[in-house]
Amino acid sequence: MRDLVSTLVDLIDVPSEIGDEGRLCTSLAERLMSTWGIDGVERMGNNLIVGKRSQRPLILLVGHIDTVPAQGQGPAAIEAGRVIGLGASDMKSGLAVMMHLLEDPSIRLGPYDDIGLFYDKEEGPADDNGLEVVLQRAPWLSEAEFAVVLEPTDLELQVGCVGTINATVRFEGHAAHSARPWLGENAITKAGSWLAELHERHPESIMIDGLEYKEVISVTTASGGIARNIIPASFEINLNYRFAPDKTLDEAEARLRDKAAPAELIEIVDRAPAGSVPQGNPHFERLARLSGAARTPKQAWTDVARLAQYGIPAVNYGPGETAQSHQVAESVAVANLPAAFDALYRFLS
Numbered sequence: 001m002r003d004l005v006s007t008l009v010d011l012i013d014v015p016s017e018i019g020d021e022g023r024l025c026t027s028l029a030e031r032l033m034s035t036w037g038i039d040g041v042e043r044m045g046n047n048l049i050v051g052k053r054s055q056r057p058l059i060l061l062v063g064h065i066d067t068v069p070a071q072g073q074g075p076a077a078i079e080a081g082r083v084i085g086l087g088a089s090d091m092k093s094g095l096a097v098m099m100h101l102l103e104d105p106s107i108r109l110g111p112y113d114d115i116g117l118f119y120d121k122e123e124g125p126a127d128d129n130g131l132e133v134v135l136q137r138a139p140w141l142s143e144a145e146f147a148v149v150l151e152p153t154d155l156e157l158q159v160g161c162v163g164t165i166n167a168t169v170r171f172e173g174h175a176a177h178s179a180r181p182w183l184g185e186n187a188i189t190k191a192g193s194w195l196a197e198l199h200e201r202h203p204e205s206i207m208i209d210g211l212e213y214k215e216v217i218s219v220t221t222a223s224g225g226i227a228r229n230i231i232p233a234s235f236e237i238n239l240n241y242r243f244a245p246d247k248t249l250d251e252a253e254a255r256l257r258d259k260a261a262p263a264e265l266i267e268i269v270d271r272a273p274a275g276s277v278p279q280g281n282p283h284f285e286r287l288a289r290l291s292g293a294a295r296t297p298k299q300a301w302t303d304v305a306r307l308a309q310y311g312i313p314a315v316n317y318g319p320g321e322t323a324q325s326h327q328v329a330e331s332v333a334v335a336n337l338p339a340a341f342d343a344l345y346r347f348l349s
Helices: 004-012 022-036 088-103 130-137 139-143 192-200 249-259 282-291 304-309 336-348
Strands: 041-044 047-050 058-064 077-079 082-084 113-119 146-149 157-159 163-172 204-208 211-224 234-243 265-272 295-297 314-316 331-333
Touching (some): 022 041, 047 130, 058 088, 082 088, 088 336, 249 265, 304 314
Parallel strands (some): 058 146
Antiparallel strands (some): 047 113, 082 331, 204 211
C-alpha cells in the first residue's frame, strides 16, 4: 500500500478547485474500488459513499474533495519535512488519512461499520455543498452514532463550529453634483458612524462546555459611487456574522438585523447553522482519551453543523494546519499525517 505522503502528493497533483472536482472523484473511486469492490463505492455526481453497511455501529469519516481556486501553485513538493501544494492542509491531508483508514483490513474487519463520505463544493455557498446531496439521498447515514470531519485542526479535537450568515446591507442617499453636495445625501458617509462603531467592536466571548467561541461581525466587501463627480446615492456592503453554537439560525439572523438596523436594506444571501457540541457522546470521549488531543472550539464553519442537522454527533479532527488554509504556499507537516492516522486507527479498531 502506498504511504500517506505519497497518497497526499498524488491527491494534490490532481486539481480539484471548487466546481471542477470530477477528475479527483473518479481517481478516488477507482482506487477505493480495489478495496471495497464496485458495490462498496457509490457515486452521486462528484460525491462518494465508501463502505458497506452491516449491523455494527455506524461511524462516518467525512471530507471534502474541493479546494479554493488556485493562486499560481505548481505540483506538490516536499521540503524541510513539509508537503507543499494547493489543498495540502485544507484538506487533502485529511483525505489521505481517510483513504488509508478505509483501506486498512483491521479497520474494515473491526467493531464498526466505517463509512467514508467524500464530497464536493464545500468551499462555496452552503446551499451548493455536496454533503447535503449525500445525506438527502442516503437517509440511512443518519443512523450514525458519530462522525469525524477531517478538516484541518492542528491535530486538536476542535469541537462544534461557529455558524455564519452573509447579508447585503445597503445605505441609501441622494445623488447630486459633487460641487454642490448639500443638494444630495452621501450614502457612503451616511454609513460612517455605523462603520466606525463596527470597527471598534471587540469579539464577544461565548462559553459553552468550557470552550470559548468568539462571535464577530465583519464587513467583507463594499461598493458605492458611479463617478468621481457624483455624490453616491447608494453604498452596499457584505456583512458577515460568525455566531456561537448557543444560537439558532433564526436567533442569529435576528441579531444581525438588529446590528444593521440603521441601513435601509438588509437582505440575507447565505446562512449556515452553528455546529453543536457533542456533550456526553461516548465515541467523542473515547476519541479524546485515545488521541490525547487537546479540546478546542472550532472558530470557523465546518460540516459538523450540517451533520448535526441530521442528528449525527460530529467533531473536527485532522492533520491539516488551520493557519495554512487558503495560503498561496499552503503546506502541512509530514509528521501530522501518521499522527492523525494512528489516533483514528486506535479509535476505529
